[in-house]
Amino acid sequence: MRAGTLLYAQSGGVTAVINATAGAVIRAARTNNIPVLAARNGILGVLREELLDTSALSNAQVRALAHTPGGAFGTCRVKLKSLEQDRAKYERLIEVMRAHGVRWFLYNGGNDSADTALKLSQLAEVHDYPLTCIGVPKTVDNDLVVTDCCPGFGSAAKYTAVSVAEAALDVAAMAETSTKVFVYETMGRHAGWLSAAAGLAGKTADEAPHLILFPEIPFDEAGFLEQVRTTVARVGYCVVAVSEGLRRDDGKFVAESEGSVDAFGHSQLGGVGPLIAAMVKDRLGLKVHWTVPDYLQRSARHLASETDLAHAQAVGKAAVEYALRGMNGMMPVIRRLSDRPYRWKVVPAMLAEIANHEKKMPAEFIRADGYGITEACRRYLQPLIRGEAPVPYQRDGLPRHLRQALPQIEQCLPPWPG
Amino acid sequence: MRAGTLLYAQSGGVTAVINATAGAVIRAARTNNIPVLAARNGILGVLREELLDTSALSNAQVRALAHTPGGAFGTCRVKLKSLEQDRAKYERLIEVMRAHGVRWFLYNGGNDSADTALKLSQLAEVHDYPLTCIGVPKTVDNDLVVTDCCPGFGSAAKYTAVSVAEAALDVAAMAETSTKVFVYETMGRHAGWLSAAAGLAGKTADEAPHLILFPEIPFDEAGFLEQVRTTVARVGYCVVAVSEGLRRDDGKFVAESEGSVDAFGHSQLGGVGPLIAAMVKDRLGLKVHWTVPDYLQRSARHLASETDLAHAQAVGKAAVEYALRGMNGMMPVIRRLSDRPYRWKVVPAMLAEIANHEKKMPAEFIRADGYGITEACRRYLQPLIRGEAPVPYQRDGLPRHLRQALPQIEQCLPPWPG
Numbered sequence A, B: 001m002r003a004g005t006l007l008y009a010q011s012g013g014v015t016a017v018i019n020a021t022a023g024a025v026i027r028a029a030r031t032n033n034i035p036v037l038a039a040r041n042g043i044l045g046v047l048r049e050e051l052l053d054t055s056a057l058s059n060a061q062v063r064a065l066a067h068t069p070g071g072a073f074g075t076c077r078v079k080l081k082s083l084e085q086d087r088a089k090y091e092r093l094i095e096v097m098r099a100h101g102v103r104w105f106l107y108n109g110g111n112d113s114a115d116t117a118l119k120l121s122q123l124a125e126v127h128d129y130p131l132t133c134i135g136v137p138k139t140v141d142n143d144l145v146v147t148d149c150c151p152g153f154g155s156a157a158k159y160t161a162v163s164v165a166e167a168a169l170d171v172a173a174m175a176e177t178s179t180k181v182f183v184y185e186t187m188g189r190h191a192g193w194l195s196a197a198a199g200l201a202g203k204t205a206d207e208a209p210h211l212i213l214f215p216e217i218p219f220d221e222a223g224f225l226e227q228v229r230t231t232v233a234r235v236g237y238c239v240v241a242v243s244e245g246l247r248r249d250d251g252k253f254v255a256e257s258e259g260s261v262d263a264f265g266h267s268q269l270g271g272v273g274p275l276i277a278a279m280v281k282d283r284l285g286l287k288v289h290w291t292v293p294d295y296l297q298r299s300a301r302h303l304a305s306e307t308d309l310a311h312a313q314a315v316g317k318a319a320v321e322y323a324l325r326g327m328n329g330m331m332p333v334i335r336r337l338s339d340r341p342y343r344w345k346v347v348p349a350m351l352a353e354i355a356n357h358e359k360k361m362p363a364e365f366i367r368a369d370g371y372g373i374t375e376a377c378r379r380y381l382q383p384l385i386r387g388e389a390p391v392p393y394q395r396d397g398l399p400r401h402l403r404q405a406l407p408q409i410e411q412c413l414p415p416w417p418g
Helices: A018-031 A043-047 A059-067 A087-099 A111-126 A153-174 A193-201 A221-235 A272-284 A306-324 A375-385 B018-031 B043-047 B059-067 B087-099 B111-126 B153-174 B193-201 B221-235 B272-284 B306-324 B375-385
Strands: A005-010 A036-039 A051-053 A102-109 A132-137 A181-186 A211-213 A238-243 A288-291 A330-338 A343-350 B005-010 B036-039 B051-053 B102-109 B132-137 B181-186 B211-213 B238-243 B288-291 B330-338 B343-350
Touching: A005 A018, A005 A043, A018 A036, A018 A059, A018 A102, A018 A306, A036 A043, A043 A051, A043 A087, A087 A102, A087 A111, A102 A111, A102 A306, A111 A132, A132 A306, A153 A181, A153 A193, A153 A238, A153 A288, A153 A306, A153 A375, A181 A193, A181 A272, A193 A211, A193 A238, A193 A375, A211 A221, A221 A238, A221 A272, A238 A272, A272 A288, A306 A330, A306 A343, A306 A375, B005 B018, B005 B043, B018 B036, B018 B059, B018 B102, B018 B306, B036 B043, B043 B051, B043 B087, B087 B102, B087 B111, B102 B111, B102 B306, B111 B132, B132 B306, B153 B181, B153 B193, B153 B238, B153 B288, B153 B306, B153 B375, B181 B193, B181 B272, B193 B211, B193 B238, B193 B375, B211 B221, B221 B238, B221 B272, B238 B272, B272 B288, B306 B330, B306 B343, B306 B375
Parallel strands: A005 A036, A005 A102, A102 A132, A132 A330, A181 A238, A181 A288, A211 A238, B005 B036, B005 B102, B102 B132, B132 B330, B181 B238, B181 B288, B211 B238
Antiparallel strands: A036 A051, A330 A343, B036 B051, B330 B343
């Protein structure tokens, strides 16, 4: 047994398969006889010295992580600033890790966490503390650079494509005397990957979704309404997928530029979906329905993609291997070898190349008219939603989830004041 | 082969399993060598003499109806009025059926369709036209009387319970630094059955959903906000399930009594979910997210309940048997024989007892404080979401749906002017 402990923490928004990554990390560490601590609520748990002992999990429970959505140990939305601005926090992190013999730190998150892991790896060197920091990718937004795709995205993409396909059959059946336009709002504040995934639901121009509104394309209200009008005239109904991040010409979010307070002075928390729906109703006089799946799209483990699950587990396993090899400041990422048949492998990438960058949809993935995806985009997205990853169900009809509170390691440092 | 044709029509909102009923009808009729016509877009298709020939479907395609959501032949929201007010329409229906040798009419819908089928059965007798009218139950709202439950409800209920359980894990993982309150809006304009189904997601007081807002209980804003506050203090977060039909003391829908026009003069199509969310944010200052699944909850065939699918197929099969036995004005309904183990059978009920009634949640199903379900309710609901009914997936990761346009029978009557 090597001397040292591995610390794993989750960061930012969860996905349907981030716990599958956690399970793969624990399994790989166990194979190497390395004890694994998990930080409660991400980096906050490290600052507070709230470290959970994963050895309390049986092997069966570790396997159950693979079909449990959410973040099993808690996560947080906390972004550390520069080493200068947040030096006390970085030093506390090192102090906590030193106190618990942590030699390997795995941070499972997006851009921000890659940045934190990178800074921590640098500071550890300065302090001559032997720590290997590895970033582990995760985000439903699919907006990390370097990696071909992000674990978590494929399942959210599959949820989106399947939900749009199913709801479109509903709308098609009722359109003559009921809803003519259905608006589906996807996540993706800065990049249109999830709205693009809706495009997988249909293959021909007359199949839903008929229109996609990407954050990458400034919203043209008149042009959009004309598209809706002609689609309804041609097909009988129109299904629209819209990204929450849709912006106007001036760069403002459409969801923000509309009235934010209702007649009674309440905040309007309506996303862009209901706003687009209201626009269609008011300007075209068509009956409209809308959906905002919100968290459902990133927690629907019951509808996860097999490809995505495999990615999530592969990066977890590779992260442990990189850590043990001392590949400080690296992240295992997905490299695509071919589209058809879909082949991929995990390769190391430098956190410095990934941190603080954002991958938007490339122009060649968006149809010339701006309202749909291209064949190149379809070729990219298609393998990511492929395959099913069924969950075990209980006799009561609900999925079986791991719900195990872990014991916290005894604290030995003064409490963190933050 | 008996002389005569069976006509099947779908009515009102679709469900995840209404096509499974259609498939069972066609299979049972084929067994009896009875040809089946399907009306395009429900009763409208009968008025217009738009009748589809289901003999074009192979047996495999008929089986595929069981895993295809939406309404395969189209449906409509058209309610016929009294025999006096709409006599011309009723007589046209008889005329079309007579022209095509229809001896058996199966109308698959809710309250309104039961009423239409009943009136038609009466008029046929008056006209001395040998027609047997059978109602076939279907509604995600579960609000038909006499029957223990309605085909379509169990699957929507399962979708709701599973989605709430999955999203709750998301919220729990992030609550410390992100969303504290999550609001889930269910369908059910007049009865709280689907909001009650959310209650199956958790078993203890600290498990989500922590609060349910039923249309049967007038909304008490101050009391509700206090419940949210204490739940967040105790659990760390709060998941609220709210029925779209939530009403204030004066009987008005909460969704309607709030501002219906935004600052820019657009209609606010926000449902009650975003309104409740805004209330929590404004009054309690808590970060909140909300979801409105809308049509997803009634078209998610990928997450259907095995019990519900069995109900849907059983009423389809029984409807054909009742029709052939000449049980005019009847509907096959579900009778529950025992809760544990769950046993049920299909029995005939009179349309006259079902038409135009509505089944609300009984008082003993709602917890004394008005914010949750009782053990009796759980015992009732539990079997309805039990069992899975997996769908076949294509290689592209999407469910395989039947998408087959049927040939229309040649018309022989003057066009319907309506």
